[in-house]
Amino acid sequence: MEVNRATVEAAGPQGAAKRDPGRGLRRRRLMTAWLFMLPLLVVNVLVILGPSVATVYYSFTEWSGIGPAEFVGLQNYRDIVVDGDFWSALIHNLIWTVIFLTVPIGMGLLGAFLLSQITRYQMVFRILYFIPYIMASVVNAALWKNILDPARGIGSALATVGFPYLEGVSFFGSERLALPAVAFVDNWHWWGFVVLLFLTALQSVDKELYEAARMDGANRWQQFINVTIPGIRATLVFVVLMTIIGSLLVFDYIYIITRGGPAGASEVVSTLMYKEAFARFEAGYAAALGLGMTFVSGLIIVVFLYLRRRGWEI
């Protein structure tokens, strides 16, 4: 680094002197800059921006997904409001949000706090907690389908050691259990990542604050509430915000494990939208659902930024 700084200082004045040799060179540099931006902009406009704008248009049309679209004004949005499937899916999203605001964040805080208190084997635990996060969702789903199998899974294994209550329970096949069971699998893959997010934040908390709290006679719980939580507030708020938005948009694990079933018991708005677009060929309606979801998640971010600007400590 020392060498680098010396080079900067040596090259600095010379560079400045040479850097203003005329407008031609500056214009060429500007051209180069935009040329270098071009691949990013082209790909982004083609895949994300263009289709996103098109979604706004298609959400006002009756469209099968191929061929011409017929303009119908606000009809799709009126249909959404009276669509029972939509409301039941939205309630599942809310249940999902509650689960993910509590379980993985609680486990993440616990794991990160404990890891921050130890030094030996910390790296081993970090690696072990992180491995489910890097595994493909299809593999994680298959893995848990086997372990939670009603006939040959953990329920029957527990029955042989005198705990018969889970025997024969079909976690993914029951209307009552399907949604929490899928959330359990998704959480298994997710919580270790939350641990590491919190741990990174915790490691920047001043160690002397803990020492001072201990001097004042604070027990572990008081240290956690009064030192840890305020020290990682920014990360905590970020995780909460992303959890809310992520829960609104959740798709993968539900689609892979239950496809929204049985009988719509684990249907969320994203799986409903996917069905409308690719199974029922109601692409205009699906576009309206997609735009609605994006609008709501954008609204959550805007409200958050507004509250922060108003001086809320979040």
Added chain:
Amino acid sequence: MSTMMRGRRQRREPSKIPYYIILVLLALFAIGPLVILVFNSLKTNAEIGRNPLGPPHSPVFENFPTAWSQGHFATTLINSTILTTGTVVGVCIIAGTAAYAMARLNLPGTDAVLLYLFVASALPFQLFLVPLFFLWSTLQLTNTLFGLIVIYWAIFSPFATLLLRSYLVALPPGFEDAARIDGASELQVLTRVVLPLSWPGFLTIALVSGLGAWNEFFFAITFIQDENLKPVTTSFLAFQSSFSRDWGLTSAASIIIILPVVVLFLGLQRRFINGLTAGGLKG
């Protein structure tokens, strides 16, 4: 004297044993299912019937060659490799040139581009999926690996550009100026000076986007229906539903899919963890 010291120290520092007990329980929760997966891949289907979760009594390896041929891994692993390599190379070029333009070439309107990138990396697929599918059908890019790679370029490069830009901004510009004085073109400056200095940043975005492409499910299942073009993820989903009772086979197939990722992760875990936690919360 020394016992007294130790006694005092123990009283002041509470024991860490309860911490370790909880940490080990959490580790068992994270890794236990993986251990069961490995066990089951080494059992015959008959043994899984008797002993679904425990270690194998006499390990067999025949599940692996069977899963390899029944799961068409010779084809799907190549597809996934093409997708991952294409994504990584493309994202490095797209994000590398864009980040360099923003960090070094005094691109006008950099702030606006940055804002757009933040928004673009937060836009959910629900917003652009339906028209994108229509557009890709029209351009005949559905059922092509290239069409899927272009989608991956678009969804992985905003984050990669932001990360690389912050990396480049922190690098001292002296070497580049020196190279320019020696008459190097901007492309030469980028490939000969900036690239060798900023390879850790490139490695991070390569790992993050490579992992994303290898594991990606949603766009793969939507845009690729042709069996011969499916990557390992979506092909495994079909394999698993047709062999759902044969846990030995599906477990062996699962291990074939996750092995490259886990090995790479164990080798480069610090960079993986830092890159993914910096990348925020996608996936």
